[in-house]
């Protein structure tokens with residue numbers, strides 16, 4: 001099954017580029033930028049990765065990205081991810097980035113986006129992997145800062161396919177960003193947001209995301225299963241759910257494999273993604289293998305997961321169809 005998964009044309013839709021910063025690159029960038037890390041080795045960095053919920057993960061995640069300072073740093077970060085993803089036969093990725101995690105420490109927006117954009121172009125030309133960017137707002141910052149970030153993104157509108165919402169969900173419901181999302185929609189961005197797993201008021205947040213914000217997709221969204229009305233709303237609107245099994249295992253009590261099985265059985269457009277693979281020790285291949293092991297997934301299940309993913313991508317219909325044809329050809333072999 002591992003080989004079948006390796007050959008499967010794959011798609012990744014829930015991936016924070018800052019969460020792909022591996023310890024080796026962290027050291028390289030620290031040296032490049034004259035930053036002293038409080039760790040002596042790659043092993044020491046990995047040993048310091050201890051988290052058991054979203055806030056404890058986020059603390060380490062934000063500390064880690066301090067080494068990212070210049071346009072080449074962001075280029076190298078994205079290029080390393082795209083190389084890894086291409087090696088796992090990820091054919092297409094929609095990549096989150098957190099501009100406020102950089103602008104809040106003095107790195108200009110244009111440095112971040114230019115580095116990422118240049119990597120996407122080079123990766124498509126050299127590696128054949130296609131990707132688009134989704135700009136996330138940090139929900140534990142004020143809505144005004146999100147709005148200012150949205151406005152500073154407008155000169156780069158053509159480089160960004162949509163907006164998302166991440167960081168600490170507790171006390172930061174979707175409706176806090178209603179005006180920001182309305183403006184983002186007006187500017188032509190597609191809309192997604194995190195509804196993290198097992199949060200305080202999880203189901204109410206999912207309801208807000210669907211009904212009050214009108215999202216085009218939901219990141220995580222596992223707790224929707226607790227409310228039949230939410231399941232029905234997700235199905236009726238054809239909303240995709242970008243679920244992250246190994247990540248769930250770190251920040252909640254389990255991978256939530258049974259929930260993913262139920263979503264598949266209900267015909268929801270559930271997908272499998274890696275979230276922050278440098279921290280959760282698993283890219284998309286490892287996530288699919290872990291889930292296949294936990295649920296004894298069939299080949300048809302695995303193909304269905306990737307069909308869901310390509311179907312809910314933010315790509316033009318004819319490009320989606322080309323990837324789906326590639327998937328079907330693999331499945332028929």
Ligand code: HPA
Pocket residue numbers: 016019054061166167168194196247275276
């Ligand atoms: N949830 C919220 N914020 C995040 C995540 C996540 O899964 N990954 C990186 N920032």
Ligand code: ZN
Pocket residue numbers: 014016166194219275
């Ligand atoms: Zn995430």
